[in-house]
Amino acid sequence: MSTPTLKNAFVLHTRAYRETSIIAELLTLEEGRVGVLAKGAKRRYSTLGAVNQQLTPLTVAYQGRGELQTLTHCEVSSPGCYFSGTKLLSALYLNELLMRLLSRGDAVADIFALYQKTLDRIKQQSPVANTLRLFEKHLLVYLGYGINLQTDAETEKKIVKGKFYRYHPGHGFVVVTLGQASQHTAFSGESIIALQQENLTEAKLLTDAKILLRLALAPLLGSRPIKTRELLQGDFHD
Amino acid sequence: MSLFSPLLEQLVHALRCLPGVGPKSAQRMAFHLLARERDGGRYLANMLQQAMELIHRCKQCQGFSEKKICDLCTNPRRDHAILCVVESPADVMAMEQTGYRGLYFVLHGHLSPIDGIGPSEIGLEKLKKFLQEISPKEIVLATNPTVEGDATAQYIVQLTKPFQIPCSRLAHGVPIGGEIEFVDGNTLAHAFAGREIVS
Numbered sequence: 001m002s003t004p005t006l007k008n009a010f011v012l013h014t015r016a017y018r019e020t021s022i023i024a025e026l027l028t029l030e031e032g033r034v035g036v037l038a039k040g041a042k043r044r045y046s047t048l049g050a051v052n053q054q055l056t057p058l059t060v061a062y063q064g065r066g067e068l069q070t071l072t073h074c075e076v077s078s079p080g081c082y083f084s085g086t087k088l089l090s091a092l093y094l095n096e097l098l099m100r101l102l103s104r105g106d107a108v109a110d111i112f113a114l115y116q117k118t119l120d121r122i123k124q125q126s127p128v129a130n131t132l133r134l135f136e137k138h139l140l141v142y143l144g145y146g147i148n149l150q151t152d153a154e155t156e157k158k159i160v161k162g163k164f165y166r167y168h169p170g171h172g173f174v175v176v177t178l179g180q181a182s183q184h185t186a187f188s189g190e191s192i193i194a195l196q197q198e199n200l201t202e203a204k205l206l207t208d209a210k211i212l213l214r215l216a217l218a219p220l221l222g223s224r225p226i227k228t229r230e231l232l233q234g235d236f237h238d
Numbered sequence: 239m240s241l242f243s244p245l246l247e248q249l250v251h252a253l254r255c256l257p258g259v260g261p262k263s264a265q266r267m268a269f270h271l272l273a274r275e276r277d278g279g280r281y282l283a284n285m286l287q288q289a290m291e292l293i294h295r296c297k298q299c300q301g302f303s304e305k306k307i308c309d310l311c312t313n314p315r316r317d318h319a320i321l322c323v324v325e326s327p328a329d330v331m332a333m334e335q336t337g338y339r340g341l342y343f344v345l346h347g348h349l350s351p352i353d354g355i356g357p358s359e360i361g362l363e364k365l366k367k368f369l370q371e372i373s374p375k376e377i378v379l380a381t382n383p384t385v386e387g388d389a390t391a392q393y394i395v396q397l398t399k400p401f402q403i404p405c406s407r408l409a410h411g412v413p414i415g416g417e418i419e420f421v422d423g424n425t426l427a428h429a430f431a432g433r434e435i436v437s
């Protein structure tokens with residue numbers, strides 16, 4: 001029997017299976033989202049107990065064929081990760097987004113690095129809004145739904161400061177007159193360029209980025225709301 | 239075609255709603271009740287019937303009880319100045335073993351956004367009402383030391399801020415009788431962060 005290779009992973013979600021087992025959804029570097037069965041992981045002396053630790057870098061091994069792999073090894077690879085307050089919920093927001101947008105077997109190598117980097121930034125930087133917007137922006141790109149922040153979708157002219165644009169999901173930005181801009185949700189060239197250059201330094205730029213990214217994510221997420229957003233908006237302010 | 243009569247088949251199927259009971263054990267239970275435990279079976283059926291009809295969640299603490307407000311909540315000998323928030327009724331039993339004799343609030347779960355479980359699903363509005371009624375001096379957040387348990391505790395901290403009641407969280411530590419070498423890194427990191435001066 002060959003020894004299974006160890007892989008880097010994060011746990012995105014777990015649910016109980018039977019009395020003592022857990023089904024976990026992993027985000028792995030090489031294979032994207034992978035569903036694993038951790039047999040007996042709830043037993044006191046299980047060697048797979050670390051599967052309960054979300055937001056923590058893990059080293060795992062699994063084997064098997066089909067939809068659900070069997071977890072054979074699970075260990076915390078760098079301990080000391082701890083999130084609290086808004087940072088904890090923001091980190092859980094990443095998990096919820098990934099669970100909704102990634103299917104098992106979707107192997108998107110860049111997402112693992114993006115996730116890891118974003119967790120670090122959430123830990124180190126306050127407030128977290130800026131970090132979340134950049135995560136959403138890059139996630140869309142890696143999933144193949146990146147927003148074209150460079151050019152007008154109809155005229156193919158560069159997006160410029162001083163003009164206003166409407167965003168059509170799946171299509172892109174279209175320039176509008178000032179009169180039209182006041183009637184609909186329109187984004188200033190400044191806001192679009194700020195997101196393009198990842199320079200969301202002002203409240204207005206951040207708010208616009210949030211609205212825009214929600215518009216872009218909406219068709220991918222469908223009608224079921226993102227629950228963590230409610231928690232982040234509710235009683236949960238820094 | 240099934241080997242068993244329809245009613246027996248249904249009994250086996252019904253027993254499978256119990257946790258950890260698969261088809262084989264359900265069959266064994268059904269045969270046992272029918273062959274050797276008729277009276278016990280009748281008693282069980284009667285008890286199940288009554289319990290399912292009469293036991294509800296306590297209006298205050300959400301614990302299971304056939305009374306509107308449970309004995310735990312109304313017991314004058316318990317300390318009403320301290321409230322312990324737990325995820326499940328089993329956690330109430332566990333906390334009792336520590337010698338804790340205050341009041342409880344049972345969430346019957348934890349915040350789990352991905353599964354659509356938000357504040358209202360775990361009764362946090364009721365918790366707020368309960369706090370208004372008893373205004374305790376301390377809230378002990380005894381949710382599980384998981385990401386979701388922590389998120390739930392954090393959320394309750396925010397929710398109860400207006401009441402200005404101090405919230406405490408169970409310490410994370412090295413299990414008694416365990417060996418430090420074998421404790422997982424995160425648990426040890428928590429234990430280290432929460433270390434105590436002993437001299």
Ligand SMILES: [Zn+2]
Nearest residue numbers: 296299308311
């Ligand atoms: Zn009660």
